[in-house]
Amino acid sequence: MKLLRLAPENTKFPFMRFRRVSYPFSALLSLIAVALFVFKGMNFGIDFAGGTVIELRAKSGAAEVGTLRTLGEGLQLGDIEVQAFGNPADATLRFGLQPGGDVAQQAAVERVRGAVGGYYDLRRVEVVGPRVSNELVQSGTLGVVLSIIAVLTYLWFRFEWQFAIGAVIATMHDLLLTVGFFSITQLEFNTTSIAAILTIVGYSLNETVVVLDRIRENMRKYKKLPTAQMVDMSINAVLPRTIMTATTVMLALFALVAFGGQVIRSFSVAMIWGIFVATYSSIFICSPMLIYLGLRNEDADKAAQKHETERKADTVAAREEFTEEPVSAPPKSTPAPARKTSGKRAKTRPA
Amino acid sequence: MLRFSTWKFFAIVAMTVAAVLVVAPSMLSPSHYEELKSRLPSWLTPPTIVLGLDLQGGSHVTLEVDQADLISTQVKNLRDDVRRILREEKVAISGGIGTTTRGVQVRVADPADREKVLPKLRLLRNSFSGALLGGPSPLDVEASPDGVIRVTVTDAGITDKSRKAVEQSIEVIRRRVDALGTREPSIQRQGDDRVLVQVPGLQDPETLKEILGKTAKLEFRLVADPGQNPSEIEELDQVDQEGKLGVEKQVMVKGEDLTDAQPGFDQQRSGEPVVNFRFNIRGAQAFGEVTSKNVGRLFAIILDNKIISAPRILTPITGGSGQISGRFTVEQANNLAILLRAGALPAKLNIVEERTVGPGLGQDSIDAGKRAAYVGAGLVVVYMLVTYGVFGVFANLALFVHIAFIFAGLVLLGSTLTLPGIAGIVLTIGMAVDSNVLIYERIREENHAGRSILASLDAGFTRAFATIVDSNVTMFVAAAILYFLGSGPVRGFAVSLALGILTTIVTAVTMTRMMIAVWYHYARPTKLPI
Numbered sequence: 061m062k063l064l065r066l067a068p069e070n071t072k073f074p075f076m077r078f079r080r081v082s083y084p085f086s087a088l089l090s091l092i093a094v095a096l097f098v099f100k101g102m103n104f105g106i107d108f109a110g111g112t113v114i115e116l117r118a119k120s121g122a123a124e125v126g127t128l129r130t131l132g133e134g135l136q137l138g139d140i141e142v143q144a145f146g147n148p149a150d151a152t153l154r155f156g157l158q159p160g161g162d163v164a165q166q167a168a169v170e171r172v173r174g175a176v177g178g179y180y181d182l183r184r185v186e187v188v189g190p191r192v193s194n195e196l197v198q199s200g201t202l203g204v205v206l207s208i209i210a211v212l213t214y215l216w217f218r219f220e221w222q223f224a225i226g227a228v229i230a231t232m233h234d235l236l237l238t239v240g241f242f243s244i245t246q247l248e249f250n251t252t253s254i255a256a257i258l259t260i261v262g263y264s265l266n267e268t269v270v271v272l273d274r275i276r277e278n279m280r281k282y283k284k285l286p287t288a289q290m291v292d293m294s295i296n297a298v299l300p301r302t303i304m305t306a307t308t309v310m311l312a313l314f315a316l317v318a319f320g321g322q323v324i325r326s327f328s329v330a331m332i333w334g335i336f337v338a339t340y341s342s343i344f345i346c347s348p349m350l351i352y353l354g355l356r357n358e359d360a361d362k363a364a365q366k367h368e369t370e371r372k373a374d375t376v377a378a379r380e381e382f383t384e385e386p387v388s389a390p391p392k393s394t395p396a397p398a399r400k401t402s403g404k405r406a407k408t409r410p411a
Numbered sequence: 412m413l414r415f416s417t418w419k420f421f422a423i424v425a426m427t428v429a430a431v432l433v434v435a436p437s438m439l440s441p442s443h444y445e446e447l448k449s450r451l452p453s454w455l456t457p458p459t460i461v462l463g464l465d466l467q468g469g470s471h472v473t474l475e476v477d478q479a480d481l482i483s484t485q486v487k488n489l490r491d492d493v494r495r496i497l498r499e500e501k502v503a504i505s506g507g508i509g510t511t512t513r514g515v516q517v518r519v520a521d522p523a524d525r526e527k528v529l530p531k532l533r534l535l536r537n538s539f540s541g542a543l544l545g546g547p548s549p550l551d552v553e554a555s556p557d558g559v560i561r562v563t564v565t566d567a568g569i570t571d572k573s574r575k576a577v578e579q580s581i582e583v584i585r586r587r588v589d590a591l592g593t594r595e596p597s598i599q600r601q602g603d604d605r606v607l608v609q610v611p612g613l614q615d616p617e618t619l620k621e622i623l624g625k626t627a628k629l630e631f632r633l634v635a636d637p638g639q640n641p642s643e644i645e646e647l648d649q650v651d652q653e654g655k656l657g658v659e660k661q662v663m664v665k666g667e668d669l670t671d672a673q674p675g676f677d678q679q680r681s682g683e684p685v686v687n688f689r690f691n692i693r694g695a696q697a698f699g700e701v702t703s704k705n706v707g708r709l710f711a712i713i714l715d716n717k718i719i720s721a722p723r724i725l726t727p728i729t730g731g732s733g734q735i736s737g738r739f740t741v742e743q744a745n746n747l748a749i750l751l752r753a754g755a756l757p758a759k760l761n762i763v764e765e766r767t768v769g770p771g772l773g774q775d776s777i778d779a780g781k782r783a784a785y786v787g788a789g790l791v792v793v794y795m796l797v798t799y800g801v802f803g804v805f806a807n808l809a810l811f812v813h814i815a816f817i818f819a820g821l822v823l824l825g826s827t828l829t830l831p832g833i834a835g836i837v838l839t840i841g842m843a844v845d846s847n848v849l850i851y852e853r854i855r856e857e858n859h860a861g862r863s864i865l866a867s868l869d870a871g872f873t874r875a876f877a878t879i880v881d882s883n884v885t886m887f888v889a890a891a892i893l894y895f896l897g898s899g900p901v902r903g904f905a906v907s908l909a910l911g912i913l914t915t916i917v918t919a920v921t922m923t924r925m926m927i928a929v930w931y932h933y934a935r936p937t938k939l940p941i
Contacts, residue, residue, distance in 0.1 A: 063797065063798055063799065063800050063940075063941065064797040064798050066798075069859075070859070095688075105806040115772065117771075152830060161761070162475070162761040162762060162763050163761060165762075166620070166762050166765075169765075171827040173617075178820070181771070182767075182769065182771065183768070183769040183771060184766075184767065184768050184769065184772055185616070185766070185767040185771040186765065186766045186767070187762070187764065187765040187766075188763075188764050189475075189761075189762075189763035189764060191475075191763060196898075199896045199897075199898075200896070202896060203892050203893065203897070206892050206896070207888060207889045207892040207893075208643070210888045210892065211885050211888050211889070214884060214885065214888060215885075218881060222623045228501050246699070251897070251898070251900075251901050252831055252900065252901065252904075253896065254897075254901070255831060255893060255901045255904050255905075258889045258892065258893050259838065259889065259908070261889055262885060262886040262888075262889035262908075263886070264667050265882075265885040265886070265889075266842075266845070266882040266883075266885055266886050269878070269881045269882040269885055270849065270878055270882055272879075273736075273877065273878040273881055273882075297856060298852070300641035300852050300855075301845075301849050301852040301853075304798065304848040304852070305841075305842075305844070305845040305848050305849075307794065308791050308794060308795070308841045308844050308845070308848070309838070309842060309845075310792060310841070311787065311790040311791055311794060311840030311841060312787040312788075312790070312837050312838055312840050313787075313837075313838070313841065314787075314789030314790075315783045315784075315786040315790060315837060316783045316787065316834055316837050316838075318783075318786070319779060319782040319786055320779055320780060320782075320783035320833075320834060320837070321775065321776055321779030321783075321830075322833045323465075323776065323779070323830055324830060324833075326829060327831070327834060328834065331838070357501065
């Protein structure tokens with residue numbers, strides 16, 4: 061049986077050479093994301109902004125958005141947002157916090173019910189007061205910050221410090237771009253979006269760890285290889301799995317977008333973007349960071365610099381082959397436990 | 412690689428069978444489940460997955476003690492206490508008892524009298540808040556040389572009252588919600604001043620809100636006569652009439668002395684719905700006394716500071732029972748009776764958060780979630796098959812068991828399945844195969860590098876394992892933090908995600924390895940099929 065392969069085999073993409081492009085590119089995107097967040101802002105859902113969302117279904121026929129809007133404006137609830145979605149009988153009403161506090165909020169729902177209750181069923185009513193929404197903002201922010209700190213600590217213990225820094229920078233990058241994504245698409249940002257962000261953080265680190273794991277393994281195996289080359293080689297080795305996994309997760313997420321219903325759609329869409337960014341950052345942001353942070357292989361790197369200058373003189377940029385040490389025969393006695401001791405050795409070596 | 416201990420094999424098979432058995436009842440339709448339940452002994456009755464309110468429909472309401480109302484109630488009680496002490500000690504005052512935002516103040520006519528009342532007033536501290544052992548005082552009592560005495564409630568007193576109010580409220584709310592006849596309501600305290608009420612499957616959330624939003628403080632006070640001291644009079648709204656009516660500030664009988672309240676119909680007159688009530692001995696006595704002394708006057712029945720009705724006292728009522736009429740509908744009379752039976756809330760509770768999902772929408776969400784899960788799982792299964800062939804079959808079997816484990820975990824933990832929880836499971840379906848992909852790709856790689864099939868398989872599993880542990884720990888940390896900081900549905904997502912990560916180790920690593928070992932033993936391949 062001929063099996064399907066999405067990833068080309070035995071690739072030798074010089075990923076590290078892209079760092080001169082990918083860093084400025086990502087820096088620019090991150091700046092844009094921050095600018096969007098500051099100037100355009102997010103479409104905060106009622107979880108964070110406070111206010112009321114009411115989902116309506118017409119008792120018969122289709123929902124009339126125009127009529128609803130006029131009705132809503134007549135009730136004087138401030139800015140009222142009426143939207144149709146999915147089923148033609150469905151519509152949502154959304155309006156902000158009412159002056160007069162929690163009691164006024166409830167009174168507003170009553171007024172809406174009185175006005176539309178004859179023609180529509182209220183399928184979902186959510187009212188969040190100002191204090192609750194403030195607390196949700198706090199716990200959400202705290203969650204994201206705590207999870208990053210926790211993971212940083214784990215990676216620091218488990219890997220060399222360069223890895224931990226690289227992983228955190230890649231994660232921050234993904235976080236910024238996801239926030240930018242929410243800002244530019246104006247997808248509703250609510251507590252479920254925080255869940256999406258934390259999952260993206262998890263996935264991003266998952267990707268990063270897979271790549272870093274291989275880099276660490278190869279670092280010990282190919283001591284004489286320049287860092288850049290060694291990193292390239294590691295990324296190429298895990299590339300098939302990266303593509304495979306990203307594809308299966310995407311398949312699951314597209315199923316959620318298409319069939320999962322309205323409530324989790326923004327969650328799923330954000331996740332798709334997050335998976336894309338996380339895969340990119342593990343290769344183009346985290347891994348090159350190791351080079352900038354001066355990860356080991358000083359001798360090899362010096363030799364490579366010399367080699368590089370020589371090569372620049374060459375008119376033909378020859379593709380490099382990984383011939384330093386044969387891939388085919390790794391010493392059989394390098395199982396996992398031995399790694400830990402060598403890890404310590406690598407750590408104590410002066411930088 | 413080939414050696415796989417028998418006990419491990421049976422342990423995994425047993426776990427899988429157990430998981431399927433635990434999950435199976437949840438997959439039955441409710442009627443089939445009831446039938447199963449009736450046939451099995453109770454200790455064997457399988458629990459089903461608890462659906463969150465977003466899936467089965469229902470109301471989630473967070474109530475918060477209204478601080479302003481709490482304080483004003485405390486100040487009122489304080490004023491009554493101070494008045495009582497002044498009367499008992501026969502101390503004359505100039506002017507009435509004034510109230511400030513946080514307490515009361517009074518000027519004694521003869522400054523020498525201060526010494527008579529001050530110790531008594533200080534004793535109020537104990538009765539105001541008995542549980543504060545050695546803590547900061549709930550009351551400040553101070554006297555200035557010109558004869559003005561101030562009694563103020565301190566911040567500590569407010570915090571303490573607020574906490575106690577929540578405790579009492581939980582009891583009252585439970586009685587009220589139970590009277591509605593809903594099943595399995597959950598009433599919990601949240602923080603210092605909040606109560607979370609969750610009522611699943613509620614058809615009419617408005618009744619719930621109406622019943623929760625009322626303090627149900629019932630008072631009987633005399634309607635003021637013209638020419639009475641204005642400082643002793645309060646103007647209150649009337650429910651069935653326009654305009655205000657002046658009533659005496661002094662409360663003659665309180666709702667606390669009610670022993671029962673039932674809806675009924677007025678027998679003598681119109682036959683309109685009324686609420687019949689009965690007092691305890693103390694209430695009956697007080698009620699009898701007031702009605703005997705004040706025949707001919709109007710007696711106001713006041714609920715939550717609104718006058719429901721103010722009938723004239725025709726004859727002394729000494730029997731300890733009475734009737735409240737106020738142009739009620741049958742439903743209003745019924746709700747009022749529920750409120751009176753359950754007792755008054757110690758302070759007004761405001762609704763600060765409400766999430767209500769209709770049962771129809773809940774069912775739609777379940778259907779949508781199921782569809783997404785089937786499609787997602789189907790796509791992943793096919794993709795694994797076309798990519799890895801026979802190894803894909805193993806991965807898919809592991810995936811199936813993996814999902815069974817997640818659901819079994821949800822059932823056994825009694826955790827709630829929410830809509831984001833379903834999203835978490837769908838996502839896990841995509842993530843779960845990651846471990847298998849890591850292993851398989853590693854096997855391929857080792858095989859391409861020239862190792863024998865057996866050595867490649869072995870190396871693939873051993874080397875991928877470290878990576879799998881590292882990557883899953885990071886994901887697990889994120890899930891754990893989501894669980895501890897998230898609320899409601901987000902928690903459900905975190906639980907699904909965490910369960911998915913934990914079971915990955917068993918299914919994707921150990922189980923797949925076992926299947927591949929068995930396969931290798933029988934197929935004796937000469938070439939790796941991936």
